Amino acid sequence: MKNYLLRHLQNFFGSLGSMSRQPVSTAMTVAVIGIALALPSALHIMVRNGTAVSGGWEHIRNFSVYLVPGTSLDYAQRLAGEIQQQQPVQSVTVISAEQAFEELQNSAGFGDVMNTLEDNPLPHTLVVQPTADAPPAALRQMEAELLTQKEVDLVKLDTDWVNRLNAGLDLVQRLVWIAAVLLIGAVIVITGNTIRLDIQNRRAEIEVSKLLGATDAFVRRPFLYIGFWYGLFGSCFALVLLGAGFLLLNGPAERLSSLYGGAFHLMGMDRSTAMAVFGGGLLAGLGGAWSAVARHLADIQPRV
């Protein structure tokens, strides 16, 4: 038993040695596996960031009710009170025409334009914030009801594009899965092919071992370990690539974010993605080795 474990250990590191004797081809295989694993992971992280950003834009579900210019502020406040009573509404804010005018005057670039105006052309506005779980249908019904009032000029409901963005992100997430499956398939093929070549190079050794009474498991073992190492190193390289990508994007992302008032921060690798990269890499490496070994070792029978 002790000998058996010792042999395994020797095989384990011995296979590392046989890989290091062909550094260029080993490095190339590792690089290809790393890139293949990094691509879907990078896409996945992008989608995660996108979801976080669109989640932060929940307030965009707010809608604005513009009253016909000249409507009294009294009416605006009364209407606000009525809307407040309705089921899917969390709060209603009244922005009077004067407040809006002042705000525009103070914001960059508009000050001079506003000063040239004699009258305030702006209407009173109600900003309605629905509850978080308000169904879109209920909001559309409210919109329709408000529009029947003759004092209401325009209702601007801004949920459509957020919904579209979310649907788009769902689609991209699905694409990530497809890409992940395809690229893990590619890793299996790459490892399988590399190990097939390795088996061919060590044909004499395999033949002699079989003549000397080596079991299939004995002959198979070093190649499975090589597959394991390829998977491990490929995963590590993928993580390095993802880390480097994060560092490259983080600076510009922070600058962009600061222009929007620091609304979001770039998220890097989370633990479950890292585990998936490792798990996928190791499984694909072993799977590739297994497929090569299953197909090619049986072909090598001793010829005397």
Place this chain on the structure above:
Amino acid sequence: MIRFENVSKRYEGGHEALRNVSLHIQRRELAFLTGHSGAGKSTLLKLIALIERPTRGQVLVDGRNIGRLPDRQVPGHRRRIGMVFQDHKLLEDRSVFENMALPLVIGGVGNREISRRVRAALDQVGLLDKEKKTPRTLSTGEQQRVGIARAIVTRPGLLIADEPTGNLDPELSLEIMQLFRRLNEVGVTMLIATHDLELVERIGGRRIVLTDGQTAGSS
């Protein structure tokens, strides 16, 4: 030790290499298998090592009918017999020591025991000082002696050799055969295929003659 009962071997394509062969080799016996090339000597040895399976008849080694042995038991069977090949089948990219250690590693022997047994076997063939060399740097005779040492390093009860002196000059051939004789004297059963009748005369031992896949006589 080895018993053939009405054994025939027909290869795919119809060539009948052995026809109705029956023979018996006692434990501790030294037997030579002679005959022209193509007479079936190699096929007979391959049946013993389970590199081929008999088409008809029974092959018994150590009382076991190996013709029907399931594939997964073939490695275990091979580990119990030593094999010497005409082209020695040493691995060029490994040292003499590593070549010799291979059957022991396969058999699951521990490291310390491996060094001990490899040195003992190398000592028996007189090559104790060559363990670090690669096979390519040895002479043909030395390579064959390493091949023999590898076959006995697991201490098998049976050793089979297929034309072990085929590539050697007469002097080296005699040396190799004397080595086999000594090994036989310490109790290893031996079956050696050779076409060198003169050499067999000088060493002495039982001769089994194969002609066209049939046993033509035994002396």
